[in-house]
Amino acid sequence: MNKQTRLLIASFLSSTFITGAAFAAGVHPTTGEALADDQTFTYRILDEHSSVDPQVVEDVSGAEIVRDLFEGLMNQDRDGNLVPGVATGFTTNDTKDVYTFTLRDTAKWSNGDPVIASDFVFAWKRAVDPELSSPYAWFVQLMSIENAGAIIAGETAVDELGVTAIDDHTLEVRLSAPLPYFAQMTTHATTFPAPQKVIEAHGDAWTKPENIVSNGAYVLTEHLPQERSVRERNAMYWDNESTIVDKVVALVINDENVALTRYLAGELDRTEVPAGQFPRLQKEHPAEAISFPRLCNYYYTFNLSEDGPEAFKDPRVRQALSLAVDRKIITEKILAGGQPEAYTFAPEATAGFTVPEVEMSAMTQAERDSLAKELLAEAGYGPDNPLTFNMIYNTSESHKKIAVALGQMWKQKLGVQTDLGNLEWKVFLETRGNQDFDLARGAWCGDYNEASTFLDLLQSDSGYNDGKFQNTRVDELLASAKIASDTTKIYTEVEQILAQESPIIPIYHYAGVYMMDSDVGNWPVDNVEQNWYSKNLYKIAE
């Protein structure tokens, strides 16, 4: 096709777009890029998703699908800022414990029914209902909605949940405590509406492609478990005109190397880059290999409980081990995907979090190594009394590489003997949760974009504090951060205590490292939570 005819077709199609038809082979309304004829976005997921029921889904790839199929009160834009979804906006009272959302009257379910406030009420009550027993029921509790905790505990009736449909387009939420970032939380899948009639008609089978009714920009049209799921444009969606991608295909490919091969063969538009392959791919496909910061950390935690080794009770030993880790080698030679080195627990990418100056980050590796040797000697460990301990990680090629490298660093620099334990996932969790280890791998991805999602892990009574780190000052600080208006100083002090006490060894912070076909437009690389919506993507003509 020569350029002229293409232009002709393009102009023809862009004129039809004004009348509301699909965008195929037009130009993008704002950027003016020519759009591809085939608006299909195909990407790889590591594992079969757990569910597409918004109140039940618990995994990342499932949540990605749910965000396309359903739309909550608010959405995120490409930078992670809040933008209207089903709600056009919200108001809150002075004490920030009552929120009122106004719903747009054009929002529809894929069967044509209007989306009304009671759909949200139904969904939220469903989420805390012990009968459904959603694994994410705790999220509603985290949102501080009145009575959520009591309902989950079975002490109060489900109808007592602090959420009311004032009329079809007004939703009122009452909180048990003030929560300035409540509206942010409504971008989470658990809070998406659910079609009551359909659920009552089909029961658990309502999420099957032939039954499902959804209110997002896409509808589920095909689901072959462990192979693929397909979602296609929802003609009933209120903003259907702005949707460009017609069809989104998620392919389950367990093996990352196979996924990369299939990407290179042109079967995929997006896949993850295996550890260490980024530099080569960037050289060979500069427009396609991308890397951007994510809201996750990677660390090793010392067992500080009573069952833990005596040696780790000495902060000098912990600090020495942390100092001797050459993070540059791990980020540049093992992962090599643009991951930032970590000297603090919370990642730099976290909103409103300034990475505090910790002593270690300012030193050179040589200085760290010699300080580590000194500290370890002071603590009484050396050639005559070598430090030995075990470290556990779960089965994975890159966890293994990092663990081996750490063990070698300690061995060569400090003469420390480590015993590596590679455990199957569930066994690993059980072992770590029972404090049956000396040093264990850990990683955490933020539930929301605020430093407390990370730092709260190290609160003395946190259920996620597998190392059983106890520090009353940290607990006080974290409690005060909940109500403080400026948290910078608080978080800085917490991180400084962590650097001093070293209950954990921060290793690196995650990066999203993808091969992304250059014809995919508008991937939200600046959204650190990676909450992406297919409706905002488009395929550029090549």
Added chain:
Amino acid sequence: MFGSSQKSAQLAEEVTDFTAVQGRSLWQDARTRFVQNRAARTCVLILALIVAFTIFGPYFAQWNNEEIDWDIMGSAAERGMPSFATGHYFGVDDLGRDLYSRVIQATTTSLLVGLVGAAMALFVGTIYGIISGFVGGRADNIMMRIVDILMAIPTVLIIILLLVVAGRSFFMLFIALGAVSWLSMARIVRGQTLALKHREFIEAARASGVSEITIMYRHILPNLLGVVIVYASLLVPEMILAESFISFLGLGVSEPYTSLGSLISEGAGTMAYGTLWQLAFPLFFYVTIIITMFFIGDGLRDALDPKDR
């Protein structure tokens, strides 16, 4: 201490010296026949060379199996290829560890796993199968149902349970492999026993008053040996593979130790990334072991086939 080379050498000797059991002319004949088999002889030699390599190879290594070459780490594809200059005769793995030392260590592990696993299957499976097939009737029925049940329990489940409940160790690895591998052997032996037990010569032995146990031992067992030994030699590579599957699940040999199966699967994953030696060297040793096991098994079959006398 596991994986010490002497042990595997001894083991290999014991197995290859299988024919050396003294005092029975059958075995002496077999030995003569085996020695005359050129292919089998060559393979014993090659296997012996591999065993020797695992024993003496480390003396030539410039790096041990867990040391990381920090200079090369991260650029294995560009600078980690086999080279005498860097001292990495077989190149390095993805982490910059010396593949030469790792392959030696892996070969030791895999030989040990293969031979011990197959030996366990051989012993338990043969005894169980003969008894079941020969005794017959209700006992046979019950014994085979037990095998059916055990066979139908997912291997993964048995392995996970054994290695997790009892703790991870080389000993448990052998037990786990043995526990899942003797079943087919038992079925095969039982099938053969069923076929043999109605043969004329057995009937004749019975008629002449030979005791049942003696019949089993003297008449049935030697007639089974051909098939059993060929099957056992098939089991060796299967055990080596099973071990790599266990490693794949995260229950196998722990770092820094490794096995041929896990080296091969690591190498296979990265073979498109310009580090083909990571697959080639372990695969070479693996294939060589399989080929030698095949011809040795074959030679043993020919040698032990009593019908040929």
Added chain:
Amino acid sequence: MIAYIIRRLLVAIPTILVLIIASFFLMHFAPGGPFTSERPLPPQVLANIEARYGLDQPLWKQLYDYLFNIIFHFDFGPSFKFKDRDVNDIIAQGFPISLTYGALSFLAASVVGISLGIAAAIRHNTWIDYVAVGLGIAAQALPNFIMGPILILTFTLWLGLLPGGGWNGGQWQYLIMPVIALSTSYMGSIARITRSSMLEVLNSNFIRTARAKGLPTRSVIWRHALKPTLLPVVSYLGPVFVYVLTGSVFVDIYFSTGGLGQAYVGSALSRDYAVLLGVTILYGTLTVVVNLLTDLAYAWFDPKIRY
């Protein structure tokens, strides 16, 4: 014969029952449960989930309920991991896939393997023998977890001939690589067993007699040698048939076929009890049936075996 079959099938029922009970308890002994996760659930939420699935009941009660539902409702329970589906769904979706490529692989492995083995034995110590043996070894030396990546690299990336994975209703393009990957290693073993068994038979007295009588080689082999040759092969094929269905996890992982192998290993690793049990029962039943068929085949191949 018929009485024997009926008797065996009757015995199969307690066999499978014992299998269910054994697997059930084994499974509950494995560390970690279905809801053990990176972020431990708050106790109250966990309690609700366990109550929903009856996991808060004593083990004997859970077992009783489980058996009751199977026998009276043919309901094998829910999946704890894939909450949109239950065990019946998972098996109904995955088993036909595994069965399709498994049966094709089995067919390919046995036909090619047996032919290779027979050819090698008849032309013992000639180039045909060496080629067959070489092929057998090559097939066996490339286990399916190397075959997977090699095939995808070759056919998908370099030649661009075949799709790199997926199932697509079992279209032939999607079947080729899984079948090659799965059948090759068994093909090698079958060829070897056939070869050695055939050699043994050809050396036996009755074949020598037949030859001495001047019967043509072809007729000796087809009429007299084939059946006894296949006897040990059949006893190897029985378990292989079950293995190609259970052992297909690599195929499912590399080729995203959506078969039961992946669901099965996945359920063991994620402690998805009901799925694991359901698939175990399926494989158990299959094993029992295949073993029965193997035993019947014995009788056909060797009339001296009496039941």
